[in-house]
Amino acid sequence: MTVNHALKARSGVPTQPPTVTGAAPRKLRLGLLTALVVGSMIGSGIFSLPQNMANGAGAGAILIGWLITGFGMLMLALVYQTLSARKPDLDNGVYAYARASSGEFIGFNSAWGYWVSAWVGNVGYLVAFFGALGFFFPVFGEGNTTAAVIGASIMLWALHFLILRGIRAAAVLNAITTIAKIVPVVLFLGLLIAAFNISTFRLDFWGTTKLGSVLDQVKSTMLITVWVFIGIEGANVYSARAENREDVGKATIAGFIFTLILLMGVSMLSLGVLGQPELAVLKNPSMAGVLAKVVGPWGMTMIGVGLMVSVGGALLAWTLLAAETLFTPAQDGVMPKFLTRENANGVPANALWLTNGLVQLFLLITLISNATYLALISLATSMILVPYLFSAVYAALTAWRSEGYSSGDNARPRDLGIGALATVYCVWLLYAAGLKYLLLSALLYAPGIVLYAMAKREQGKPLFKGFELVVFMIVVVLALAAAYSLYTGTLKL
Numbered sequence: 001m002t003v004n005h006a007l008k009a010r011s012g013v014p015t016q017p018p019t020v021t022g023a024a025p026r027k028l029r030l031g032l033l034t035a036l037v038v039g040s041m042i043g044s045g046i047f048s049l050p051q052n053m054a055n056g057a058g059a060g061a062i063l064i065g066w067l068i069t070g071f072g073m074l075m076l077a078l079v080y081q082t083l084s085a086r087k088p089d090l091d092n093g094v095y096a097y098a099r100a101s102s103g104e105f106i107g108f109n110s111a112w113g114y115w116v117s118a119w120v121g122n123v124g125y126l127v128a129f130f131g132a133l134g135f136f137f138p139v140f141g142e143g144n145t146t147a148a149v150i151g152a153s154i155m156l157w158a159l160h161f162l163i164l165r166g167i168r169a170a171a172v173l174n175a176i177t178t179i180a181k182i183v184p185v186v187l188f189l190g191l192l193i194a195a196f197n198i199s200t201f202r203l204d205f206w207g208t209t210k211l212g213s214v215l216d217q218v219k220s221t222m223l224i225t226v227w228v229f230i231g232i233e234g235a236n237v238y239s240a241r242a243e244n245r246e247d248v249g250k251a252t253i254a255g256f257i258f259t260l261i262l263l264m265g266v267s268m269l270s271l272g273v274l275g276q277p278e279l280a281v282l283k284n285p286s287m288a289g290v291l292a293k294v295v296g297p298w299g300m301t302m303i304g305v306g307l308m309v310s311v312g313g314a315l316l317a318w319t320l321l322a323a324e325t326l327f328t329p330a331q332d333g334v335m336p337k338f339l340t341r342e343n344a345n346g347v348p349a350n351a352l353w354l355t356n357g358l359v360q361l362f363l364l365i366t367l368i369s370n371a372t373y374l375a376l377i378s379l380a381t382s383m384i385l386v387p388y389l390f391s392a393v394y395a396a397l398t399a400w401r402s403e404g405y406s407s408g409d410n411a412r413p414r415d416l417g418i419g420a421l422a423t424v425y426c427v428w429l430l431y432a433a434g435l436k437y438l439l440l441s442a443l444l445y446a447p448g449i450v451l452y453a454m455a456k457r458e459q460g461k462p463l464f465k466g467f468e469l470v471v472f473m474i475v476v477v478l479a480l481a482a483a484y485s486l487y488t489g490t491l492k493l
Contacts, residue, residue, distance in 0.1 A: 030244075034251040034258075041259045042181045043314050044128045044285075045228035045377065047307040049263065050270035051286030052377075054279035056220030058207025059271045064214070065221030066264045072425030073229045073260075076388060077252050079395040079422045080232070082415050086404030095329055098390035101397055104334055105452065105468040109475075110387040111329045112448035113441075117383035118322035119355050120444075121230070122315060123362045124376035126152035129311045131284050132304045142283060144366045152363050159315060160356045164347055180313075184306035188291055189265045195294045196272035203275050211276075222432035223381040228263055230384060232256065319355065326351040336454040369492065382437035383444060389426035395419035439491060442478030449475070 045052075053062050083090070083097060090096040094114050099107025130151055131143030140148040207217050270279060270290045282289040285307045291299030327348035330339035343349040366376070396419030398404060405412045430438070449472065456463050464472060485491030 030247040030251055034255045038182075038255045038259050041229055041231045041255070042185070042262070043228075043231070044125055044307060044311045045224075046181075046185060046263060046266055047132075047285035047287050047303060047310075048128065049224070049228065049267045049287070050274075050279050050290050051282045051284055052224045053221055053267045054271065054276045056211060056280075057217035058204050058211060058276050059201060059268070060206045061211075061214050061217030062221055062267055062271070065218045065225055066260075066267070068218070068425075068428075069222070069225035069229070070260050070264075072422070072428070073226070073232060074253070074256060075418050075422040075425055076392065077232050077256050078249075078418045079392050081249050081252050082395050082418065083391070083398065086398050086415075094387035094391050095325070095334075097394040098387060099334070101390060101394035103465060103468060105464060105471065106390060108329060108334045108452045108455075109445060109448065109471075110390050111325055111334070112451075113383045113445060114387045115322055115325040115355070116444050116448075117230070117380045117387075118318055118325060119359050120362065120376060120380040120383065122318050122322065122359050123366065124380060125311045125315050125318070126156065126359075126363065127366060127376060128284065129155070129308055129315075132288075132307045132311075134283070135288060135300055135304045146367060149363050149367045153360060155315075156356055156359055156363070159319060160352065163316070163319060163352060164343060164349060165345060180306045180309040184287075184303055185262055185266065188287055188303070189262070189269060191291065191294050191299075192265075192269040192273055196269055198272065200275055201268075201272040207276065219432040219434070222429055223378045223437070225263075226385075226429060227377045227381045229259075230381065319352070322355045323348050323351040326354065330455075333459055334455055335451055337458055339451075378433075378437060379440055379444075382433045382441045385426060385429050385433065386441075386445075389423065389430070392419055392422035392426050396423055436491060439478055439482035439485060442475050443482040443486075445475050446479035 053065075057065065087097075087100070090100060095107055095111035098110030127143035127148070129143065130140045130148035133151075134140040134142060134148070139145065140151065142148075143152075206214060211217050211220075266287065270286075273290055273293055274282075279286065279290070285303055288300040288303035288307075291303055326335055326339045329335045330337065330351070339348070339351045339354070341348070341350045362376075396416060399412050399416035399419055402409075402412060433441075453463055482491060
């Protein structure tokens with residue numbers, strides 16, 4: 001069970017059994033590479049985008065937010081493509097880049113943050129799934145009622161035991177998932193173009209006073225726009241499979257632009273059908289409410305069913321990916337050895353149990369705290385910002401040090417600029433996330449130190465080196481502040 005399989009499953013491409021020794025691996029042409037990039041980014045987030053974006057911003061601020069995100073995520077996409085070309089020996093994604101740039105403790109935290117983001121995102125998927133069912137069965141509410149949590153728990157553990165048996169994403173399921181992602185979105189856009197009202201779109205274009213300044217509104221969109229692009233880092237996984245390596249960069253840019261157009265279209269065109277106040281109070285998946293306004297109840301049904309099928313497929317892929325994110329660092333000795341155990345079917349069983357155990361715990365927390373899908377995806381996104389930042393920094397360092405570049409390579413200044421811009425963008429995202437999610441992220445980063453300490457003890461190595469102790473102390477202080485704030489009620493999920 002590899003990261004390649006997990007990411008391919010998420011993208012909607014049938015997974016294949018491992019290549020038989022001596023058999024030539026299948027090569028991917030530009031068209032299929034582009035489809036992989038698009039599929040890896042479009043998940044459940046797009047179905048809730050109209051309400052999520054309008055919840056804290058007017059049309060003008062949303063447009064600015066998309067322009068910032070579009071440019072920043074393009075830089076980040078190019079970072080991963082650059083690193084895949086310059087550092088082909090580092091094939092473990094965000095974990096390997098952070099470790100190579102800043103040592104084992106930072107590499108561990110990058111892997112830990114990415115893993116937490118993955119399983120918290122899975123909680124969000126389950127909430128979204130039963131929130132969609134709530135359109136048809138009110139007992140499920142917005143996906144965080146008692147009935148929804150019970151249903152999500154059953155679904156989670158059914159999936160868990162299927163994976164333990166070695167079941168991977170089947171070709172038919174992946175094909176259905178891909179169709180469910182793309183077709184309803186394209187149809188939605190077509191219908192909204194026909195129904196678009198420029199007067200509705202212009203109404204309170206810069207938002208109302210209660211939404212705050214334009215800067216505050218733009219900041220409110222940042223975690224949401226990053227969430228819908230999570231998976232863009234998976235593009236470098238496919239570089240070794242490309243028939244022509246240059247096609248990887250072309251596919252990344254083409255796939256990114258296509259996805260950006262879909263995402264911007266869904267959020268901006270919705271503002272031409274319903275005003276910001278109306279969109280902000282829609283139940284999620286809010287695409288269903290918007291389409292129902294245009295075509296009637298059948299539009300709500302189509303979006304709801306499309307979302308449920310899409311989320312069902314995404315859950316399988318991201319459960320595999322979350323487990324693999326623990327498994328790979330454990331093989332390198334950065335996580336405890338018990339996480340390297342595979343069962344007879346080649347599944348990293350202990351990593352899977354730990355992952356889904358925490359998904360179950362957070363499902364219960366959503367019931368107690370009444371946490372919504374929007375809160376969960378904001379938390380998942382904030383956890384992935386640190387891994388993204390270290391990848392961007394490493395790309396800039398690689399170009400600065402001329403590592404992997406031949407003498408006089410004209411691409412080096414460009415790559416240095418891309419790495420620097422991506423770094424600035426990631427720092428901006430951390431700022432835009434705000435103190436709340438910084439503290440909540442620290443609270444989730446802190447427990448990981450226990451696993452890191454276990455790994456170091458197994459190897460008989462010192463726990464921290466140099467500045468790593470300073471990083472540890474900062475995380476602990478922020479985590480304690482978050483715990484105290486949650487206890488006093490000044491901080492809520």
